[in-house]
Amino acid sequence: MRESSVLELARRRKTVRKFLSDPVSLMDVLLALEAACQAPSGANAQPWRFVIVTDPNKKRRIREECEKGERKFYSKVRGELKEWLLSKGFSWKKPFLEEAPILVLVFSEKRAPHSTRSVWLAIGYILLALEELGLGTVTYTPSDPKGVLDEVKAPKENRLEAILPIGVSADEKLKEPRLGVKEVSFLNYWENPIS
Amino acid sequence: MRESSVLELARRRKTVRKFLSDPVSLMDVLLALEAACQAPSGANAQPWRFVIVTDPNKKRRIREECEKGERKFYSKVRGELKEWLLSKGFSWKKPFLEEAPILVLVFSEKRAPHSTRSVWLAIGYILLALEELGLGTVTYTPSDPKGVLDEVKAPKENRLEAILPIGVSADEKLKEPRLGVKEVSFLNYWENPIS
Numbered sequence: 001m002r003e004s005s006v007l008e009l010a011r012r013r014k015t016v017r018k019f020l021s022d023p024v025s026l027m028d029v030l031l032a033l034e035a036a037c038q039a040p041s042g043a044n045a046q047p048w049r050f051v052i053v054t055d056p057n058k059k060r061r062i063r064e065e066c067e068k069g070e071r072k073f074y075s076k077v078r079g080e081l082k083e084w085l086l087s088k089g090f091s092w093k094k095p096f097l098e099e100a101p102i103l104v105l106v107f108s109e110k111r112a113p114h115s116t117r118s119v120w121l122a123i124g125y126i127l128l129a130l131e132e133l134g135l136g137t138v139t140y141t142p143s144d145p146k147g148v149l150d151e152v153k154a155p156k157e158n159r160l161e162a163i164l165p166i167g168v169s170a171d172e173k174l175k176e177p178r179l180g181v182k183e184v185s186f187l188n189y190w191e192n193p194i195s
Numbered sequence: 196m197r198e199s200s201v202l203e204l205a206r207r208r209k210t211v212r213k214f215l216s217d218p219v220s221l222m223d224v225l226l227a228l229e230a231a232c233q234a235p236s237g238a239n240a241q242p243w244r245f246v247i248v249t250d251p252n253k254k255r256r257i258r259e260e261c262e263k264g265e266r267k268f269y270s271k272v273r274g275e276l277k278e279w280l281l282s283k284g285f286s287w288k289k290p291f292l293e294e295a296p297i298l299v300l301v302f303s304e305k306r307a308p309h310s311t312r313s314v315w316l317a318i319g320y321i322l323l324a325l326e327e328l329g330l331g332t333v334t335y336t337p338s339d340p341k342g343v344l345d346e347v348k349a350p351k352e353n354r355l356e357a358i359l360p361i362g363v364s365a366d367e368k369l370k371e372p373r374l375g376v377k378e379v380s381f382l383n384y385w386e387n388p389i390s
Contacts, residue, residue, distance in 0.1 A: 006324040010320055010324075040334060046373060051384065052380060053383055116311070116312065117356070118315075124322075125205055152385055178232050184228075190348040
């Protein structure tokens, strides 16, 4: 199917917030989610649930609900995070929620042990699987998920962890630089460098 | 380097709690952690920090500290989780913390935005990279991390997310069964099945 190692996929992958209008195959999305379904989870509870949104009207309403929350968030955010957001050109506008051909809403079952951690581990699987399929995404977490939960009729036992807009990248931004592994790793105890 | 797709790696991978004494190359572990370093994170804060433990004495003390916490946890656990743990043969004993040739302690910087979520996404990358390298692990989360933090001199600004014992599998347990993707996915709204 391909010849890229996990490390190569991880290096190549960058976050994508602009998408071509090219259609995305539902089958491809299901393949990526199937990888997630194979992940480990606390007590093997498999707390992940996915709502795949293809309906343009529903995407538009999800965008509107998310932007409502973002406007409030951006009016309140302060300090380093605010500076970082402004320096990167971010705002309350989330057009990618409407422009991406497919959205995947990722939920966790609140009562499962370590449910959030398990689901984010599985999201790591999804990102690599999408990269392998030539598809881009961003792990967008709404500031206020309430309206989105209503829009897709999610039962209250479930937490919206992220929305993944999925499509072919039209994003020309370069990948943000990363620290190397030896800059964030120690040997046997903290501050002892890997030689 | 290989020819397995992400989905194949995800399907093949199972949790490993018993290890051969075969040595593990530090270089291989660094490759897997390098994949993690390429993951996205909230505000690109890259909140992951790793302590790679190779010293047998330190592994033993980490095991002892973890088992102290587990004894307390197992004396208190109740309900469904207790039943599940007993049915799987789990107890407070964690020999894999001493038997695995290498432990990776995974930390998150508490003050980074979405630090726990970001680090668990990166752990997903690590698991797939280890599988590709022929190495097994389990994402073990200590019930009481205090003693381990002291043992590796971790500053209090960091949270211990998981300990990954890494080695060649000697675990004969089969992979726990998983639900299929269509059992956990809906189209456009909750309970609407993927046809």
